[in-house]
Amino acid sequence: MSASTLIVVRDETIAVHGGYTPDSTRAVAVPIYQTVAHDFVDAAHAGAVFDLETPGFHYNRINNPTVDVLERRMTSLEQGVGAVAVSSGAAAVRLSVRNLTGLGSNIVTTPQLYGATYTYFAAVLPSEGVEARFAADDTAEAIEALIDDNTKAVFCESIGNPAGNVVDIEAVADAAHRHGVPLIVDNTVATPLCLKPFVHGADIVIHSLTKFVGGHGTTLGGIVIDGGRFPWAEHPERFPMFSRPEPAFHGVVYARDFPDRPYAVRARTVGLRNEGATLAPLNAFLLLQGLESLSVRLERQQHNARLVAEHLAAQRRVSWVRYLGFDDNPYHLLARKYLGDRFPSIVTFGPAGGYDAAIHFFDSVKLFKRLVNMGDAKSLVAHPASTTHRQLDEAALAKADIPPEMIRLSVGLEHIDDIIEDIDQALDA
């Protein structure tokens, strides 16, 4: 065997060499290219691949045919123009921001964020000289008030995890664009099947593929997708990285040399090549398996979640239930606007009896798994205040809209009777 090693799956054989073309991805089964590097046809070919003049693969920190299939499918689902898959959702958050920011710059974000994203913005970015400005709430007005000449991006989650807020992407994108700033949307909870942020004006979409896309709790992964519409070249002072020769990649000028997707190309040639949060080919394969069944899993999970929410709302032992499908949810109208009737399979509630009752419920479930994951085929329960968000003090919890007694359910594929029975026995306990 040459430097390229191929593991054949599902009777599929595809020759592995540097001349691999993306058309090979039309194969029904996706081979796992478990390899570090790819052999070149000759020196001229190697040079052309390194110069990005010809599509191809050289070294798998930068790109890989199996990962490429995942990137293409996610790009297509989100209706973007290019994507870079990475090793986790957290790596996607970091790459999406790092691709635009530098010393002395800032980003503006909603206060409702995934726990690790919140702590990255609040506690890590500042040490890199980048300020994260947390808006008072998730409205376009609150966000716009914090944008200034050094703002490089507005960041939000289309549906906040675990707050369950729905951001008015169109209004926030308009506000950002008025100031020449792009909007980055973390679309993990919504999934690309239920919401397509690019259609509503977002410029960059990211995902934790670990959750709904993977769907089986086996594999971490993330992705950064370029919408291809933000006019980087019109803002050379705010975004010099796209208009000046790139010192980290032989003087490429992204906006000139890759005018359709400069953001995605820079994310790969600088973010991946030099910072190395690469997604393993085997993990891309596992995530692709998940993607194939995403649509049917969502149908069943969303159906189950409605029944769970309705059941919880009818219990005296429950003081509140948050579910986007309920008319009285403050975000219901925005959810309808952006999701139609496809409300996420995430239900949060507060057991009567507060924090202690929440801990008791959490300790008593039998079918539900006590996991800080979401979107799994299996039903999961989490208590954010004592796990994902335990670094937040009471004030920060309140600002992030996470009551200390909040229980978060990610409703799975099990039979609804089994799910309800488990909830009832845990509430009784």
Ligand SMILES: *Cc1c(COP(=O)(O)O)cnc(C)c1O
């Ligand atoms: C889980 C999650 C992340 C982080 O993803 P990992 O794959 O766990 O690193 C980021 N954003 C949101 C909304 C998430 O739910």
